[in-house]
Amino acid sequence: MLTALDGTYGDRADAVAVAGRTASYEELLGAARAVAADVAGAPAFAVTATASLETVAAAVGGLLAGVPFVPLPPDAGPAERKHILRDSGAALTTVDFARRSDATVPRDAAGPRDPALILYTSGTTGPPKGVVLTADALAADLDALAAAWRWTAEDTLVHGLPLFHVHGLVLGVLGALRTGSRLVHTGRPTPEAYAGAGGSLYFGVPTVWSRIAAEPAAAAALSGARLLVSGSAALPAPVFRDLERLTGHRPVERYGMTETLITVSGRAGGEVRPGTVGTPLPGIRTRIAAEPGADIGELQLTGPTLFAGYLGRPEATAAAYTEDGWFRTGDIAAVDPDDGVHRIVGRASIDMIKSGGYRIGAGEIENALLDHPKVSEAAVVGVPDADLGQRIVAFVVAQGVTGAELTDFVASHLSVHKRPREVRFVAAIPRNAMGKPQKKLLLTDDARGARP
Template sequence: MPVPLLSSLAGPGAVDRADALTVAGQSLSREELLGAAGAVASRIAGAASVAVRADATAATVVAVVGGLLAGVPVVPLPPDAGPAEREHILRDSGAELVLGGGEDADVPVDPRERADFSAVAEDPKTTALILYTSGTTGAPKGALIPRGAVAAGLDGLAEAWQWTAEDTLVHGLPLFHVHGLVLGVLGALRTGCRLVHTGRPTPQAYAAAGGSLYFGVPTVWSRVVREPDAARELSGARLLVSGSAALPAPVFRDLERLTGQRPVERYGMTETLITVSARADGERLPGSVGLPLAGVRTRVVAESGAEIGELEVSGPTLFTGYLGRPEATAASYTDDGWFRTGDIAAIDPDGSHRIVGRASTDLIKSGGYRVGAGEVENALLDHPAVREAAVVGAPHEDLGQEIVAYVVADGVSEKALIDFVAGHLSVHKRPRRIRFLEALPRNAMGKPQKKLLPPL
C-alpha cells in the first residue's frame, strides 16, 4: 500500500531551500508553497470539485496543491482551450469554482499568501484529479484519478528511475496533463527533489537549468538535438526521459551521440498514468518502453499467429472511471477486469514492451499482414531527408488497406522513400503511396493528429 499522497511534501531526505520550486522564473520554498496552498485550501474546503487554469505559473502549482490539501478534486483547464472546450469541461466536471492567478478566476491564487491548513484525512480511493482526455473519439471525457493511483505511480517511477531528493528535475511541459502535472510537479514534491519548470521547453532553457533529471516529449528532444551546443550541456544529467508519444529512433541516437547517454522511454495514458518504463540501471533501446512498474501487469491480446495486438493493463495506477459515463467505463474494461488501452504493442522475450500505435489508426491490415504504423514511421525517419512522418492505412479494393505515408522531407522522391523502407523492413511493410506536406498536424503534446491529415 503506498504512503498517502500528501504524507510529506518534502519527500524523504529533502532539505527545504528558497528555490525548491521554480516555475517560469518564480521560486518558492516548500514551506512557502504549503503556506500559499493552505490559503487556497481554506477558501475551497467542502467544494465538490474545482477547476484550475493550468498555465505554467507558480500559482497553478499552489492551486493544485491547495485542492489536494482540502481533499477537493482538481480539474486542470488547458490555458489555450477555446470557449467550447472550456465550457464543456466546466459543465461536465461540475467544478464549482475556477482557481487561478488571473482576474477572471472565482478564487484568485497568490503565491505570496500564507495560511495554516490541516490537510484532510486521506483515503487512497478518493479522487485527486479529474483529467480530461484529448477528445479524439468525441467530446473529452473526465478520467477520475484516485489519490492512491497517483501515489503508486510516482513511487513506481521513483524506483524505476532511482529518483530521489538529490535530483533536480527540469522540464517545460504543460501543467494540465499527466506528464507535466502528475510526473513533473507532484513527482518532484513526492520525491522531495528540486523542480525547475522552464516556462517554455526551449533547448537553451534546458541547457541553462543545470538539472540531473529532464522530462521532454519527442518534439522537445527533436529541437534539442537540432541545437548541438545546447544538447551537449545536458551531458552532465543523470537521466533524460521521453514520453507522451514515441521517440523517433534517429532522435534517440542523436541524443546518445550528443549527450553520451541513451534516453529513457516510458508508456502510459490519462486513464492508467504511467505503467511501463525503461529503467535507470537497465537496457535502453530505441522503440522500447521497457518493463511494467511495480504492481502493474500487462498482456497483449493478439489474433492467432500475430506478433502484435492490443495492450491491456491492470494494477494500482488505474483510474476509477469516466465521470458520469458508466457505459464508457464498462466498455473500457474486459470481462476479467483488464483495462483496454487501445494501443497496439509487442512484448519481446525479455519482457520489454514496444508500442507500435493506436488500434483505431495505427494497426494496418494489408494483404493479410498486420503492420504497425509506428514501425514504418521509424523506418522513414531513418532517411536523412525526412523530418516528420505519419503512416496510415487507406481503403484498398485488393489489399483491404494500403500503407500510405505523409512525410515532411526535402529533396527526395516518392519512389526513393518507398524503396528505402522496403530495404529496411519486410517488403510488405513499404508504403504504397507517399504524400509530401509542409508540416504534420500535432496537438499540444506534439503527437501527430492523424484524423486531421488531409484526404488523399
C-alpha cells in the same frame, strides 16, 4: 502524499522554480493552504493551468482540502472550457500566490481512494471525458517511477511541459514534491532553457528532444545530467541516436495513458533500446491480446495505478475493461519473449493497418522512414483499398527525395509488404500539445491536396 512539504527534506528558497519565479516549500505550502481554504467543501474546482506557481499551488491545495482539482488547458476554446466546467461541476477559481495561510485546513471525508484529480481526455472520439484519478493511484505510480529512475531528493528535475497533463502535472510537479527533488519548470521547453537549467533529471516529449538534438551546443550541456526521460509519444530512432551521440545518454522511454498513469518504463542503469518502452513497473501486469499467428495485438493491463473511472460515464468505464477486468489501452504493442521489453506500435484505431492479409504497425514504418537522412517527419496511415483492404500511405516532411526512393528505402529495411504504396509530401505533421501526431487531420480534404 507530498512528502517534501512535511519537512522531510528540509527547505530552501528555490525548492520550486516555474518560469523564472522561485518559492520555498514553506511558501508553496502557505499558498496551497489558502487555496484549500477557498475550495474546501466544493465538489471540484478548476484553475486555468498555466506554467506558473499558481497552478502548482492549486494542485497542492486540492490535495490538502480533499477536493478534486480540474486543470483547464490555457488554450482551450470557449466550448471546451464550458464543457469541462459543466461536466465536472467545478467552479473556476483564481489563485493568488502572494496570499498565504498558515492555518491547518480540516479535511472532509475524502480518502486515498476518492478523487484527487480530474483530467480531461483530448476528445478525439467525442466530447472530452473526465478521467478520475485517486491519491493512492498517484502515489503508487510516483513511487514506482522513483524506484525505476532512481529518482531522489538529490535530483534537480527540469522540464517545460504543460501542467494539465499527466506528464507535466503528475510526474513533473507532484513527482518532484513526493521525492523531494528540486523542480525547475522552464516555462517554455526551449533547447536554451533546458541547457541552462543545470538539472540531473530531464523530462521531455519527442518534439522537445528533437529540437534539442538539432542544437548541438544545447544538447552537449545536458551531458552532466543523470537521466533523460522521453514520453507522451514515440521517440524517433534518429533522435534517440542523435541524443546519445551529443549528450552521452541513451534516453529512457516510458508508456502510459491518462487512464492508467505510467505503467511501463525503461530503467535507470538498465539496457535501453530505441523504439522500446521498457518493462512493466512493480504491481503492473500486462498482456497482448493478439489474433492467432500475430505477434502484435492490443496491450491490456491491470494494476494499482488505474483510474477510478470516467466521471459520470459508467457505460464508458465498463466498456474500457475486458470481461475479466483488464484495461483495454487501445494501443497495439509487441513484447520481446526473451526479456519482456515492450514496443508500442500505435493506436488500434488508426495505427494497426490490415493490408493484403498482413497486420502491420504504422510505427515500424514511420521509424524506417525517419532513418532516411532527408526525412524529418513521418506519419503512416491505412486508407481503404478495394484490393488490399487497406493501402499503406505515408505522409512525410522531406526535401530532395522522391516517393519512389522512400518506398524502396523502407522495403530494404523491412518486409516488402510493409512498404508504403503511396508517399505524400506535406509541410508539417499536425501534432497536439504533447507532440503526438494527429493523423486524422492528415486525411481531411485539405491534407489530400498534399504533394505526391
